[in-house]
Amino acid sequence: GQNIDQPTEMTATEGAIVQINCTYQTSGFNGLFWYQQHAGEAPTFLSYNVLDGLEEKGRFSSFLSRSKGYSYLLLKELQMKDSASYLCAVGGYSTLTFGKGTMLLVSP
Amino acid sequence: GAGVSQSPSNKVTEKGKDVELRCDPISGHTALYWYRQRLGQGLEFLIYFQGNSAPDKSGLPSDRFSAERTGESVSTLTIQRTQQEDSAVYLCASSANPTGFNEKLFFGSGTQLSVL
Numbered sequence: 001g002q003n004i005d006q007p008t009e010m011t012a013t014e015g016a017i018v019q020i021n022c023t024y025q026t027s028g029f030n031g032l033f034w035y036q037q038h039a040g041e042a043p044t045f046l047s048y049n050v051l052d053g054l055e056e057k058g059r060f061s062s063f064l065s066r067s068k069g070y071s072y073l074l075l076k077e078l079q080m081k082d083s084a085s086y087l088c089a090v091g092g093y094s095t096l097t098f099g100k101g102t103m104l105l106v107s108p
Numbered sequence: 109g110a111g112v113s114q115s116p117s118n119k120v121t122e123k124g125k126d127v128e129l130r131c132d133p134i135s136g137h138t139a140l141y142w143y144r145q146r147l148g149q150g151l152e153f154l155i156y157f158q159g160n161s162a163p164d165k166s167g168l169p170s171d172r173f174s175a176e177r178t179g180e181s182v183s184t185l186t187i188q189r190t191q192q193e194d195s196a197v198y199l200c201a202s203s204a205n206p207t208g209f210n211e212k213l214f215f216g217s218g219t220q221l222s223v224l
Binding site (some may be wrong): 033035041042043044045048087089095096097098099100101 | 141143149150151152153156164166167199212213214215216217218
């Protein structure tokens with residue numbers, strides 16, 4: 001089975017940098033995903049890592065260490081619109097299992 | 109269509125009634141998923157369809173839940189004899205990858221189910 005842990009809540013200020021961590025235990029691994037979900041909306045895809053290392057995409061970067069079962073999402077130059085829930089998801093043999101999400105609140 | 113479409117967007121029902129939720133995936137997407145999201149919780153996997161393969165039903169919480177998909181198009185999730193604990197947002201997602209799911213999922217806006 002899959003077990004995914006991420007912090008419940010985080011706060012940060014506009015313009016700052018924040019790192020959201022995710023640890024996982026899995027019986028099969030086919031990639032690590034990050035999704036963003038604004039309140040009342042559907043999740044939207046942010047990033048995908050299948051190999052170790054850092055993937056950078058604009059203000060957002062995602063890191064993966066398969067040996068440690070660890071990933072993080074790095075958000076730079078935070079904006080108010082980045083206030084949302086960030087979901088870590090792990091791909092197993094046939095399903096994508098989501099963590100409970102980290103609620104990020106960005107304040108002025 | 110341009111995106112994943114779900115209907116209805118909201119459904120209020122009485123305990124014990126049956127409900128049917130519909131999902132229209134993005135045209136050409138072979139993989140289709142149903143997830144459930146209770147208030148303040150993460151996404152709970154329910155069922156996965158991939159082309160003509162047998163669906164992965166390992167996430168269905170009880171035999172009151174069932175889902176069907178016609179070919180690579182519309183899917184319906186049916187909940188029989190609804191209970192209050194079934195109240196949640198039911199999200200459908202599709203992806204294009206024919207061999208797995210290491211493609212990003214495109215989610216619909218969900219159906220908010222409230223069981224009174």
